[in-house]
Amino acid sequence: MPDKGVAEEHQDDRFDDLQQQVLKGMGKTYTPVVMALWKDPQNAGSLDYPDGYGQVTGPCGDTMQIWLRVRNDVIIDAKFWTDGCGPSIVCGSIITIMVKGKSLEAAVRIDQQMVLDELGGLPEESHHCALLAADALGAAIGCVRSELVAEKTKEVKHADI
Known part of the structure; x- marks a missing residue:
């Protein structure tokens, strides 16, 4: 050559x-946190056989997906995927970092402002990316909770037989 x-x-x-x-x-x-996650996103990808999955498409057209693995009501793993811009990638990355090791109850309280604070801020035109990540997390936790309800209902029905 x-x-x-x-x-x-x-x-x-x-x-x-x-x-x-x-x-x-x-x-x-x-911020340095944003730059670091933009250069090297953490937790990008999906989980096989997740306990929860959420997908949200924002008004800008960006989609965020979050997968959760939960044991004893504690999030032990989280992954994300987005077709969005750099700030969307960064928000998906930071929110999956934030939730690992948290109870479902604590994780469901994570909102747009908490994501922005963890990043040290984003330009105002990118704030919707933090909301997209928080909403996708909420959808994934909702999925976990509905699966838990379905599982408990199944256990009760089998116990009655």
């Missing part, structure tokens, strides 16, 4: 310089 030509190497250097300038500019708008 031939070596890169001087022109290609120069083009790569210019691209790297441009990328660094963009990241530096973003660092003025976004």
Whole structure:
């Protein structure tokens, strides 16, 4: 395989310089937490056989999905997926970090403002991303609770037989 030509190497250097300038500019708008999760999102993906799943589509058209694994009413794992923008990815990432180890009762209280606070803020035009994540979490917890109710109902019916 031939070596890169001087022109290609120069083009790569210019691209790297441009990328660094963009990241530096973003660092003025976004907090270090946001930048870290944007560069390396945590908990992206799905769970096989989740105990709860929630999907919400916001007015902007972005969709957020959250999967939960729960044991003894405590969230032991959480994953997310979104087709949204960078702030949506960051909000999905932080909310899945926030819920791990929390009881369902504590997790259901996580709202838009708590997500924004955990991130150290987002520009106002991205606040809806935090709401999208909180709503998807609420839907996933609702799913867990309905499954728990169905399971308890099934247990009672079998006990009566």
